[in-house]
Amino acid sequence: MKKLLTGNEAIAEGVIESGAEVVTGYPGTPSTEVILTLLPQEKELGIHIEWSVNEKVAFEIAAAAAWAGKRALVTMKMSGVNVAADSLASIAYSGCTGGLVIFVADDPGANAGMPEQDSRHYAKSMVVPMLDLASQQECLDYVKVAFDISEKIGGPVFLRSTTEIAHVASDVVLGEKLNIKREAHFERDIVKYTKAGAAWCMAQHQDTLNRLTEASKIAENYISESGIKINEIHIEAGSKCGVIYAGAVQGNFQEVLKRYNLKLSWLKIGMVHPLPEERIKEFLKNIDRVLILEELDPLIEAEVMRIAYLLNREVEILGKFDKTLSLIGNYSFKKIKNALEVLLKTKLESGQDPKILERAKKLEVKRPTSFCIGCPHRGTYFALNKAIKNLKYKKDEIIITGDIGCTILGMSKPFESCWTEVAMGASIGLAQGFKWAGIKKPVIATIGDSTFFHAGIPPLINAVYQKVPLTIIILDNGWTAMTGFEENPGTVNLNGVTNTRRVDIVEICQGCGIEDIQIIDPYQSKKATESIMKAIEYTGVSVIVSRRECALQAKRKKVKLAKRKVNIDKCTGCRICLSSLACPAMVFHPKDANNKAYMEITSACFGCGLCEFTCPFGAIEVIKDGK
Amino acid sequence: MESNFYLIGVGGQGVIRLGQIIADYGLKKGKKVKFFKEVGMAQRGGPVHCEIRIGNIFGSRIPPLSSDIVVVMELSEGLKSLEFIKPGGTIILNRKKIYPIDMMAYPGKYPQEEEIIRLIKEVKAKIIWIEAGKIASEAGLPIAENIVLLGALSFISLFDKESMMNMLRKHIPRELDKNIAAFNGGYKIVKRNNNMKII
Numbered sequence: 001m002k003k004l005l006t007g008n009e010a011i012a013e014g015v016i017e018s019g020a021e022v023v024t025g026y027p028g029t030p031s032t033e034v035i036l037t038l039l040p041q042e043k044e045l046g047i048h049i050e051w052s053v054n055e056k057v058a059f060e061i062a063a064a065a066a067w068a069g070k071r072a073l074v075t076m077k078m079s080g081v082n083v084a085a086d087s088l089a090s091i092a093y094s095g096c097t098g099g100l101v102i103f104v105a106d107d108p109g110a111n112a113g114m115p116e117q118d119s120r121h122y123a124k125s126m127v128v129p130m131l132d133l134a135s136q137q138e139c140l141d142y143v144k145v146a147f148d149i150s151e152k153i154g155g156p157v158f159l160r161s162t163t164e165i166a167h168v169a170s171d172v173v174l175g176e177k178l179n180i181k182r183e184a185h186f187e188r189d190i191v192k193y194t195k196a197g198a199a200w201c202m203a204q205h206q207d208t209l210n211r212l213t214e215a216s217k218i219a220e221n222y223i224s225e226s227g228i229k230i231n232e233i234h235i236e237a238g239s240k241c242g243v244i245y246a247g248a249v250q251g252n253f254q255e256v257l258k259r260y261n262l263k264l265s266w267l268k269i270g271m272v273h274p275l276p277e278e279r280i281k282e283f284l285k286n287i288d289r290v291l292i293l294e295e296l297d298p299l300i301e302a303e304v305m306r307i308a309y310l311l312n313r314e315v316e317i318l319g320k321f322d323k324t325l326s327l328i329g330n331y332s333f334k335k336i337k338n339a340l341e342v343l344l345k346t347k348l349e350s351g352q353d354p355k356i357l358e359r360a361k362k363l364e365v366k367r368p369t370s371f372c373i374g375c376p377h378r379g380t381y382f383a384l385n386k387a388i389k390n391l392k393y394k395k396d397e398i399i400i401t402g403d404i405g406c407t408i409l410g411m412s413k414p415f416e417s418c419w420t421e422v423a424m425g426a427s428i429g430l431a432q433g434f435k436w437a438g439i440k441k442p443v444i445a446t447i448g449d450s451t452f453f454h455a456g457i458p459p460l461i462n463a464v465y466q467k468v469p470l471t472i473i474i475l476d477n478g479w480t481a482m483t484g485f486e487e488n489p490g491t492v493n494l495n496g497v498t499n500t501r502r503v504d505i506v507e508i509c510q511g512c513g514i515e516d517i518q519i520i521d522p523y524q525s526k527k528a529t530e531s532i533m534k535a536i537e538y539t540g541v542s543v544i545v546s547r548r549e550c551a552l553q554a555k556r557k558k559v560k561l562a563k564r565k566v567n568i569d570k571c572t573g574c575r576i577c578l579s580s581l582a583c584p585a586m587v588f589h590p591k592d593a594n595n596k597a598y599m600e601i602t603s604a605c606f607g608c609g610l611c612e613f614t615c616p617f618g619a620i621e622v623i624k625d626g627k
Numbered sequence: 628m629e630s631n632f633y634l635i636g637v638g639g640q641g642v643i644r645l646g647q648i649i650a651d652y653g654l655k656k657g658k659k660v661k662f663f664k665e666v667g668m669a670q671r672g673g674p675v676h677c678e679i680r681i682g683n684i685f686g687s688r689i690p691p692l693s694s695d696i697v698v699v700m701e702l703s704e705g706l707k708s709l710e711f712i713k714p715g716g717t718i719i720l721n722r723k724k725i726y727p728i729d730m731m732a733y734p735g736k737y738p739q740e741e742e743i744i745r746l747i748k749e750v751k752a753k754i755i756w757i758e759a760g761k762i763a764s765e766a767g768l769p770i771a772e773n774i775v776l777l778g779a780l781s782f783i784s785l786f787d788k789e790s791m792m793n794m795l796r797k798h799i800p801r802e803l804d805k806n807i808a809a810f811n812g813g814y815k816i817v818k819r820n821n822n823m824k825i826i
Contacts, residue, residue, distance in 0.1 A: 251686035
């Protein structure tokens with residue numbers, strides 16, 4: 001049977017077909033949809049699936065399940081591997097008895113923001129084999145391959161995707177579901193599972209290296225019963241040019257070959273760590289010039305150079321070192337076409353007039369992002385800016401450290417509040433550094449609820465312990481919203497999907513020793529502003545919990561608030577409301593022959609009521625009884 | 628044989644839903660399908676575009692000069708599609724302008740319609756104008772502009788109408804009658820005014 005699945009949905013299908021019994025993860029674009037797809041099926045599948053508090057915890061849970069003999073998979077984006085890395089290194093050394101697969105999605109092209117980190121480096125540094133996904137079909141197939149290899153070698157295996165694979169849908173052939181039900185069993189073996197003493201640690205290191213060698217042997221000529229291959233070689237008789245590639249570049253590479261009817265040799269690498277050294281040697285013997293196609297860092301390219309040196313064979317190697325290709329961004333059809341022109345020393349005509357495109361580009365309309373209609377964060381930043389102004393500070397003298405998630409939109413117009421965005425929870429740590437550096441004016445950190453749970457608590461404890469005068473604003477909308485509304489420990493309504501107990505951010509703060517905690521409603525702008533002013537003036541660590549459910553989620557739950565309308569007689573068309581809030585429900589009507597200029601609040605209004613606080617003429621009114 | 632469809636607009640217009648229906652149609656016809664979507668900040672009025680490739684295809688993105696049909700749901704966004712339209716291909720232009728917030732809040736320039744048309748003509752695309760909003764309103768469902776455009780696209784692409792109706796039933800079960808009316812509205816207007824056939 002065929003289904004239209006995105007790469008991530010295909011991973012989810014692969015997880016089901018592999019018989020995995022524990023699936024954990026933390027949301028992060030472009031990896032989120034694996035668990036989003038699986039979670040509603042949890043009961044039906046009879047397995048455990050969860051959004052964990054962060055990637056490290058998620059990984060530890062999956063690892064222990066695999067230590068108990070189960071098949072377990074953990075999902076995260078590339079930044080999440082940084083969080084999980086500490087445990088990952090240790091667990092990689094210990095290995096496992098069941099199957100352990102770490103699914104990580106990289107983002108060449110930085111579609112979702114964040115550094116363009118290449119997680120293949122982790123495979124190298126952690127001594128863990130890594131499969132690189134080149135198509136949506138492989139997403140499904142390689143989950144099975146990864147579990148297969150993991151269990152054969154007795155250690156974890158990385159499965160790496162990228163945005164171009166993860167978020168694109170394609171026709172995918174489904175397979176059979178493996179029926180694995182295993183009794184949990186964990187044998188005490190401190191030589192394997194603890195790190196007491198150099199001898200044990202070095203023995204574990206040797207075991208890890210052995211597992212890597214074993215993985216290499218398995219992968220080199222791997223063909224499963226159903227015909228799934230890991231590495232594939234094609235030698236084109238009569239061509240001395242070749243391409244070695246891995247991952248998402250496959251689609252555009254084959255597209256260029258088809259478009260220009262090019263015939264050349266190629267080697268497709270499915271396992272990027274360890275590399276198939278024998279296949280690479282075999283390939284290099286057949287060609288004189290080779291182009292290495294891999295997005296981000298030149299890991300394969302460096303290895304090919306080493307292997308060519310060992311072969312004592314003069315092969316021209318094109319890639320990133322000679323600047324044929326870029327270290328930055330994903331590889332489009334055009335970039336690959338240009339690289340193949342260099343390889344083949346021929347011009348491949350595109351027939352495109354770049355001048356037309358340049359002219360079109362100049363005319364393009366920029367569409368800056370703002371908070372959604374009714375977003376509670378709009379209210380928080382509106383009140384925060386007002387509080388700063390009321391306290392007679394200038395906007396450019398109060399440092400506000402921002403954090404990951406929807407809350408960072410506070411850096412954009414019209415608020416322009418946040419100054420920094422680093423990593424999960426980093427706003428609270430950075431704020432302390434600014435104080436110790438000697439910043440005399442108040443320093444404020446803003447952070448979302450899920451980000452706070454993820455990595456915001458240790459720096460909060462640190463601030464209390466070191467007595468750093470700070471104001472921390474936790475924007476609690478109850479959801480991990482930016483990535484698509486996943487639940488986190490603070491989420492109230494789980495719609496019966498999961499069996500969880502809510503953890504209250506206020507109680508956490510109290511437990512951490514925060515003495516000045518205020519809960520505000522960001523829709524109640526006046527009160528909110530006063531509370532923030534008090535918090536900023538407080539001499540110790542003060543916390544504001546700005547609490548209001550994400551408006552998109554509230555809308556789904558049919559929460560209805562009184563919408564607003566503009567009284568056109570009073571409206572002067574000054575646009576102060578629009579330029580202070582940038583609410584997408586507002587439309588400005590310029591002056592024309594029949595009308596004066598005026599604002600309109602469309603029926604998309606959610607009823608947060610903030611605009612009422614902005615209008616100097618009292619022209620914004622509540623709609624009563626739908627009139 | 629391959630068919631490429633490039634759809635573009637802004638958040639909330641139903642660009643992705645339109646793409647999903649076309650991609651699913653391709654799958655039901657037993658073809659290879661790739662469906663790419665760019666939704667980034669769609670909830671917040673950002674640009675949205677998707678690409679559907681059906682047939683003998685490999686990459687998930689439409690190569691330059693390869694899109695048989697481009698559907699532009701918001702006029703200025705159409706400028707971004709010029710790189711991809713095939714010479715002789717068709718561009719369906721929805722007569723709709725959506726001004727970004729900052730352009731309304733501060734003085735900003737929205738491109739002149741004539742400038743956009745001039746550029747489209749230079750890339751040698753055929754233009755079909757559709758007032759999807761008007762047709763959708765006549766069908767009793769003003770929001771169904773995307774379905775009107777699906778009707779237009781289906782006629783031009785010679786999609787099998789009955790299979791497409793089944794897709795509508797599957798993907799948009801709510802207000803089906805009005806959606807079908809919107810679809811037919813788009814289908815008929817192209818049939819009446821144009822005889823161009825692509826595939």
